[in-house]
Amino acid sequence: MKKLKVLTIILSLIFFVAIRILIFRFIPIEGLDLSSPFIADLLGKGVTTPYLLIVLSDVVNLFLIWIIARKFLGNNYGFLAPVFYAISPWPAYLTIDGSIFIFVLTGTLLFYLGIMLMEEKRKFLGVSLASLGVGVMIYSNLSMFFVLPFLILGIYFGKLFTKKDCKFPITILIILMLPIVLLSLIHRNNLRGDIAKNISLFDGVGLINSVNTFRGEARNVGYPHLGILVENKITYLGRRVIFNALTALSPYTYFTQQFKLLGFSFTPPIFLGLLIPCLYGLVSLINKKHGNYHLLWLTLPFLIPAILREYFPDLTSLILILPTIIFISAWGMGELIRNRKLAFIVITVFLIFLQGVTSIYDITTREPIRYRETIQANK
Amino acid sequence: MKKTKLLILIFLITLLGGFLRFYKFTQNPVSLNIDEVSFGYDAYSVLKTARDQYGNFLPLTFKSTGDYKNPVVIYSMIPSIAIFGLNEFGVRFPTALISTLAIPLFFFLFRKISRNESVALIATLFLAISPWDIYFSRYASDTLIASVFIGLGVFAFLKMLEGGKRWAFLSALSFTLSAYTYHSEKLFLPLFYLIIFWIYRKKLLLLKQSVVIFVLTTAVLVSPLLYLTFFGPGMARADMVFITNDIEFTRNVLLNDSGVKFSAIANIPLLFFFWARKYLAYFSPSFLFYSGLQMTTPGSYGLGVLYLFEVITLPFGIYSLIKGRIPQKGIISSWILLGLIPASLTNNEQHAGRTIFILPAVIILSAWGFLEFIKLIGRISIRYVKYSVIATFLILVIWDLVHALLTFGVYFPQERDEDSMNGTKEAVEYILQNQDKYKEVVFDPNRGIVAPYIVNVPHIYILFYSKYDPHTYQTEVKRVGNNSYGFGKYTIRKINWPQDQNLHDTLFVGSPWSLNEKDVGSENILKKIYLENGSLALIVAKSNN
Numbered sequence: 033m034k035k036l037k038v039l040t041i042i043l044s045l046i047f048f049v050a051i052r053i054l055i056f057r058f059i060p061i062e063g064l065d066l067s068s069p070f071i072a073d074l075l076g077k078g079v080t081t082p083y084l085l086i087v088l089s090d091v092v093n094l095f096l097i098w099i100i101a102r103k104f105l106g107n108n109y110g111f112l113a114p115v116f117y118a119i120s121p122w123p124a125y126l127t128i129d130g131s132i133f134i135f136v137l138t139g140t141l142l143f144y145l146g147i148m149l150m151e152e153k154r155k156f157l158g159v160s161l162a163s164l165g166v167g168v169m170i171y172s173n174l175s176m177f178f179v180l181p182f183l184i185l186g187i188y189f190g191k192l193f194t195k196k197d198c199k200f201p202i203t204i205l206i207i208l209m210l211p212i213v214l215l216s217l218i219h220r221n222n223l224r225g226d227i228a229k230n231i232s233l234f235d236g237v238g239l240i241n242s243v244n245t246f247r248g249e250a251r252n253v254g255y256p257h258l259g260i261l262v263e264n265k266i267t268y269l270g271r272r273v274i275f276n277a278l279t280a281l282s283p284y285t286y287f288t289q290q291f292k293l294l295g296f297s298f299t300p301p302i303f304l305g306l307l308i309p310c311l312y313g314l315v316s317l318i319n320k321k322h323g324n325y326h327l328l329w330l331t332l333p334f335l336i337p338a339i340l341r342e343y344f345p346d347l348t349s350l351i352l353i354l355p356t357i358i359f360i361s362a363w364g365m366g367e368l369i370r371n372r373k374l375a376f377i378v379i380t381v382f383l384i385f386l387q388g389v390t391s392i393y394d395i396t397t398r399e400p401i402r403y404r405e406t407i408q409a410n411k
Numbered sequence: 412m413k414k415t416k417l418l419i420l421i422f423l424i425t426l427l428g429g430f431l432r433f434y435k436f437t438q439n440p441v442s443l444n445i446d447e448v449s450f451g452y453d454a455y456s457v458l459k460t461a462r463d464q465y466g467n468f469l470p471l472t473f474k475s476t477g478d479y480k481n482p483v484v485i486y487s488m489i490p491s492i493a494i495f496g497l498n499e500f501g502v503r504f505p506t507a508l509i510s511t512l513a514i515p516l517f518f519f520l521f522r523k524i525s526r527n528e529s530v531a532l533i534a535t536l537f538l539a540i541s542p543w544d545i546y547f548s549r550y551a552s553d554t555l556i557a558s559v560f561i562g563l564g565v566f567a568f569l570k571m572l573e574g575g576k577r578w579a580f581l582s583a584l585s586f587t588l589s590a591y592t593y594h595s596e597k598l599f600l601p602l603f604y605l606i607i608f609w610i611y612r613k614k615l616l617l618l619k620q621s622v623v624i625f626v627l628t629t630a631v632l633v634s635p636l637l638y639l640t641f642f643g644p645g646m647a648r649a650d651m652v653f654i655t656n657d658i659e660f661t662r663n664v665l666l667n668d669s670g671v672k673f674s675a676i677a678n679i680p681l682l683f684f685f686w687a688r689k690y691l692a693y694f695s696p697s698f699l700f701y702s703g704l705q706m707t708t709p710g711s712y713g714l715g716v717l718y719l720f721e722v723i724t725l726p727f728g729i730y731s732l733i734k735g736r737i738p739q740k741g742i743i744s745s746w747i748l749l750g751l752i753p754a755s756l757t758n759n760e761q762h763a764g765r766t767i768f769i770l771p772a773v774i775i776l777s778a779w780g781f782l783e784f785i786k787l788i789g790r791i792s793i794r795y796v797k798y799s800v801i802a803t804f805l806i807l808v809i810w811d812l813v814h815a816l817l818t819f820g821v822y823f824p825q826e827r828d829e830d831s832m833n834g835t836k837e838a839v840e841y842i843l844q845n846q847d848k849y850k851e852v853v854f855d856p857n858r859g860i861v862a863p864y865i866v867n868v869p870h871i872y873i874l875f876y877s878k879y880d881p882h883t884y885q886t887e888v889k890r891v892g893n894n895s896y897g898f899g900k901y902t903i904r905k906i907n908w909p910q911d912q913n914l915h916d917t918l919f920v921g922s923p924w925s926l927n928e929k930d931v932g933s934e935n936i937l938k939k940i941y942l943e944n945g946s947l948a949l950i951v952a953k954s955n956n
Contacts, residue, residue: 242711249825249944250817259821262814271701271712274722278696288688290695298664304687315733390680397677401666 040115047388048094048118054395055128059403061294065348066130071171073226074215081132081172089138090127094118096141097355103148104359109366116358119384121391122286122301125293126351132172133351139168139176140334140352143183147330150201151192163204170212174223175230175337175349182333190330232342233272243268276339283307285345286357293347296406297399299391301347302354305383306361308376313364331356420532421515428539429511432548436507437499440550441824441943442831445868447551448875449475451502454488456881464874466885471591472639476868478651479644483592484553497878502551510548513559514539517771520566524739524775527782534771534778542815543716543763543770546704553593558768560589561596565742565771568607571621572614579621583628590636595753595765597640602749610741657758660685690755696722698761705763706823714818716763716770720808721777727787728780737779746772825943829860832867834940834948838920839869839876841938841951846900846918849953855906855921860946863924870896870903917954926950 056062066080094114101113117123127134146162169176184205187193216223243263250259284290287307289300317328334352338345368376443451453473456464463473473480487505495501517538522531538544547555567582586604589596608615615622654660664681692698700715700722707713717725732740747769754765784804791797842852854869874884890897895904906925911917912935919926928936931952938951 245708245711246817246822249821252825253821255817255821258813258817262810262817267810268712271719274719275696275701275712278700278722282691282695284688284691284695288691289684290688290692298681300684300688304684318730318733386680387684390677390684393677394681398664398666402663405666 037111041111044115044118048124051121051124051392051395052090052128054392055124058396058400059128060400061125061129061403063130065126065132065294067132069132069172070174070176070226071212071215073174073229074212074219074222076219076222081130081135083130086127086130086132086134089135090123092138093123093134093141096138096145097358100141100145100148100355101359101362103152105362105366109362109369112362112365113355113358116302116306116361117354119388120302120354120358121297121299122293122347122351122354125297125299126348129294131348131351133348136169136172136176137351137354139165139172141165141355142168144330144355147187147192150197155197155200159201159204162201163208166205167208170209173230173337174226175340178336178340179333182336183330186330186333230337231340233269233276233340273339276341276345277335279345280335280338280350280353283310285347285350291345291347295410296402298394298402299399300387302357303384303387303391305380305385305387306357308380308383309364309368310357310361311364312368312373312376313360313362316364316367317360328356328360417528417532421518421535424532424536424539425511425514428514431540431545432507432511436503436549439820439824440831441828442833442836443499443502443875444550444831445476445871446480446553447502448871449868450480450485450488450551450553451492451497452871452875452879452881453480454485454492454502455497455875455878456885457485458489458493459881460885462881462885464881464884471635472644474644476871481553481592481594483588484551484556487556488551497875503549506550506552506555507548509556509559510544513562516559516566517562520562520771521775521778523566523569524742525779526738527779530775530778530782533781534774537774537778537781538771540812541770541774542704542714542718542819543767545819546706546714547764547767552764554595554764554767557589557592557596558770560585560592561599561768562771564589565746569739569742571625572611572618574618574621576621576624579624580628583625584632587629587632587636589768590633593765593768595750596768597636598753598756599750599768602752603745606745606749607742610745652757652759654686654689654756654758655682657685660758686755689760690751693751693755693761693766695761698763703761703763705827706818707826713822714815716766717773717777718808718811718815720804720811721780723804723807724777724780724784725773726780727783728776728778731779731783732776737775743772743775828943829858829865829946829948832858832865832872833942835867835869835872836876837940838938838949838951839872842873842918842920843877845937848916849900849918850916851900851902851914852918852920853902853904853906853911855919855925856903857905857925858922858948859924860942860948863922868903869920870898870901873901912955914954915956919952919954920949921952922949923947926952 063083066083066086068078068080072079094117097117098110098114102110104110105113123134123137142161143165146158146160146165149158149161152158166180170180187198243265246263247256247259250256250263279285286302287300287304287310289298293299293301331353334356335350337349337352341349365377365380368380453463453475456462457469462468463470465474467474471482473482473485484506487509488502491504492501495504514535518531518535521534522528525531525534544555564582564585567578567585571578571582586596586600590600650656660682664685665678696715697703698715699717700719702709702711702713703716704714728737731737732743737743750769750772751766754762757765788797788800788804791800838854842854846852854873856867856869857863857865858867859865873879884898887898890902892904895902897903906919906921908919908926908930911919912931918937926936928950931950935952935955936950937953939947940949940951942948
C-alpha cells in the first residue's frame with residue numbers, strides 16, 4: 033500500500049510538471065491573461081501580476097492542498113487531494129495563461145487553513161494565515177468583497193468560534209479592509225471601472241432583447257399586462273442567477289469539455305474518471321457526515337464571482353471551487369478503498385489514465401490548431 | 412384515502428391533463444411537421460390499399476422520407492383517419508388520447524413504485540401538467556407513445572414479481588411494443604432488462620414460469636424487429652444519426668482529421684469522452700429547467716423539460732433516493748441513467764423527444780421531493796420563516812405555470828412555427844386550387860428566414876393535403892433526378908429563377924431566397940405566405956410565359 037502511495041504521488045507530480053511544460057511548449061497562451069490586481073486598478077497603476085508569481089502560486093496551492101487534506105481526510109488518504117490537483121488540467125491551463133485567479137486560489141486556501149488551525153486552538157498561526165489569505169483575496173480581485181460577507185456569515189451561523197475568539201480576527205480583518213475601502217472612496221472612477229469588469233450580470237443586450245421580445249409577443253395577442261408581470265428585468269435576472277448557480281453545481285461543467293477551457297480547449301477542467309469518487313463522496317457525505325463537513329458548505333460563496341459574470345460559466349473564476357471538488361473526490365476515493373469497491377476503483381483509475389494520455393496527445397497535436405482557429409474566429 | 416375520493420381526484424386530474432392536451436391542438440403547434448404529415452399519409456395509404464406509399468404490404472418499417480419510421484404510431488392513426496379524415500385532427504388525435512388516458516393508468520404505476528398514495532397522486536398531477544408530456548402530446552409523437560408503453564411495461568413487470576403469469580405476458584408485450592414505436596427503446600430495453608433482472612434476480616428465481624413466459628414472448632415478438640434492424644433497412648436510421656456524424660465532433664474535436672499521427676487510435680477515446688459530455692449534458696440546468704423543449708428562440712429562457720419550481724422538489728427527491736427512502740430505487744435509477752444512453756449516442760444536442768420515456772421516473776423523484784419539502788416546511792417552528800418559505804414557493808409555482816402558459820400559447824407559435832414548416836400547407840392549398848391553369852408546379856424544398864438552411868419535404872405535404880390517391884402514387888412513374896424529384900405535374904427541386912422564369916405555364920413555390928421579389932416582379936407574384944411573426948416565408952409565383 034505504501035509503495036502504491038509513493039508511486040501514485042510520483043506519477044502525479046510527473047504529470048503535474050509534464051502537462052504544464054507541454055502547454056507552455058505547444059500552445060502559445062503563456063501570460064495572455066496577465067491582469068492587474070484590484071489594488072493596482074484602484075490606484076490607476078497599470079501593473080500586471082508577475083507571471084512568476086502565478087507559477088509559484090500554482091506550486092504553493094499544491095502544497096497547501098496537501099496540508100489541508102491531511103487535516104480534512106487524515107494521513108491515510110490525505111495524499112489523494114494533492115494528487116488530484118496535480119493531475120487536473122484546469123490549474124495547468126490557467127497557470128500557463130497567467131490567470132490571477134491562481135493567486136486568489138492561494139488566498140482562499142490560506143484562509144481555509146487558517147480557519148482549520150483556529151478550530152484546533154492554534155490561534156496565532158490560524159489568524160495569521162487566515163488574514164494573509166483574506167488580504168491576498170481582497171487585494172487581488174474585487175469580487176472577493178462579495179464573497180467575504182458570506183464567509184463571515186457562514187462562520188457565524190456555523191458557530192465555529194465563540195464571540196471571544198472572533199474579536200481578534202475581526203479586528204485584523206477591519207485593519208486589512210480599511211486601506212481598500214478608503215482607496216475605493218478616493219478613486220471612485222477606477223472602482224466603477226473595476227465593478228464593470230467583474231460584475232457583468234446586469235449588462236448585456238440579451239437581457240433587454242429577451243424581455244422586449246416576449247412582451248411584444250404577449251402584447252400582439254392581447255395580454256400586455258400579463259407579459260409585463262411575467263417578463264421583466266427582475267424575473268429575468270432572477271432566472272439568470274439561478275441558472276448560473278445551477279450550472280456551477282452541475283458535474284458536466286467540471287468533468288466534461290462542455291465549456292471550453294480558455295475558450296478553445298477540448299481538455300476538461302477535471303478528468304472524467306474523478307466523477308465516480310466525487311459522486312460517491314457526495315453520497316457518503318450525505319449519509320454519514322464527516323467531521324469537517326461544514327467547511328465544504330463554506331466554499332459555496334466562492335461561486336459568487338463566477339455567478340456575477342454575464343457569460344457563464346466563467347471557468348477562470350470558478351477555479352476557486354476546485355479544492356472543494358478535489359476534497360470531495362479524495363474523500364470519495366478513500367471511501368471506495370475503505371469499502372473495497374474494486375470495480376469502481378479500477379474504472380476510475382482506467383478513465384483517469386486514458387484521459388490523461390489522450391489529453392497529453394491532444395495538447396501536442398490538435399490543441400494548438402484549435403487555439404489558432406479560435407483566435408482566427410475571434411478576429 | 413377513501414376510494415371514491417381518490418377516483419374523483421384522479422378523474423379531475425385526468426380532465427385537467429386532457430384539457431391541456433386537446434385544447435386547440437390542431438392549431439398549436441401551428442402546422443403539421445414533416446413527420447406528422449408523413450405518418451398521416453402512410454396511415455392513409457395503408458387504410459386505402461393496405462400498403463405504404465412505396466407499395467409495401469403492411470410493412471413493419473416505413474421508409475417514409477428515408478428515415479425508416481416505426482410502425483406503431485402509423486397503425487394507431489388508421490382508425491382516427493378513417494373516422495376524422497386525413498387532416499390535423501385525425502393525425503394528432505391518437506397521441507393526445509393515449510397521453511390523456513396514460514394519466515390515470517400511470518397513477519397505478521406511481522403507486523406501485525412509491526408504495527405511497529400521496530406521492531402517486533402528486534406524481535399524477537405532475538404528469539398531467541408536465542410541459543415535457545404536454546409538448547409531445549400535442550404532436551403526433553412516436554416518442555410519447557413509446558414512453559407510455561415503457562411505463563405500462565414497468566408496471567406489469569412489478570405486478571409479475573408479485574406472482575401473476577399474465578403480467579409477464581403483458582409486460583413483455585408492452586416493452587416490445589415500445590421498441591416497435593420508437594428507435595431509442597431498441598437500445599434501452601436490452602440494457603434495462605439486464606439491470607432489472609439482476610436487481611430482482613432472487614425473486615425471479617422463484618417465478619421461473621413467469622420468466623419463461625416473459626422471455627419467450629419477447630423473443631417471438633421481437634424477432635421480426637431484430638431481423639429488420641440487422642438485415643433490413645433498420646440500420647439506415649442508426650447510420651444517419653450516430654454520434655460519429657456529429658458536426659461538432661468531426662469539425663472541432665477531430666478537426667476534420669487534420670492528418671495528425673496515430674489519429675485512428677486516438678480518435679476512439681476522444682469519441683468516448685465526447686459521448687460522455689453529451690450524456691452528462693442531459694443533467695444540465697439548460698435542458699432540465701430553461702430551454703430543453705426548444706420552444707423559443709435559442710439563447711432565450713423558454714421552457715425546460717421540467718418546471719423551474721422543480722429545482723426545489725427534484726433535489727429533495729434525489730436526496731430521498733440516496734437515503735434509501737424510495738422503494739424500487741433500483742428501477743428508478745436504472746430507468747433514468749440507462750434511458751439517456753440512446754439519445755446521447757446521436758448526433759444532436761439534447762433531444763427532449765428521444766428521452767421522454769424517462770419522464771415517469773423523474774416525476775416520481777419530483778413528487779417524492781415535493782412531499783419531503785412540504786414535511787420540511789411543516790417542521791419549521793418560526794412562523795414568519797415558515798410563511799415566507801410557503802409564499803416564495805407559491806409565487807414561484809404560479810409564476811412558472813403562467814410563464815409556461817405564455818410559452819405554449821404565445822411565444823411558441825410565434826417563434827418556432829418555421830420548424831413545423833408553417834406556410835407549406837397554405838402554399839399547397841393554393842397550388843391545389845389553381846394547378847389546373849398550369850402544366851407544372853415546381854416547389855423549392857429549401858427555406859428559412861435567416862438563411863435557406865431548412866430543408867422541407869414538400870411532396871409529402873402535397874400528397875397529404877390533396878389526399879392524393881395512394882394507389883396512383885404507388886404505381887405511377889416518379890421522376891428522380893439529380894437533386895430533384897417529381898410525380899404527376901409536381902416537381903421538387905431548387906429554383907433557378909433567371910432560367911426558370913422562361914418556362915411555360917409553370918407555377919413556382921419557394922422562399923424569398925430562391926424567388927427574390929425584385930427579380931420575380933410583382934406581376935408574377937401570386938401569393939405571399941407569412942409566418943406568425945410576420946416574416947415572409949414563401950412566395951407563389953408564375954413563370955413569365
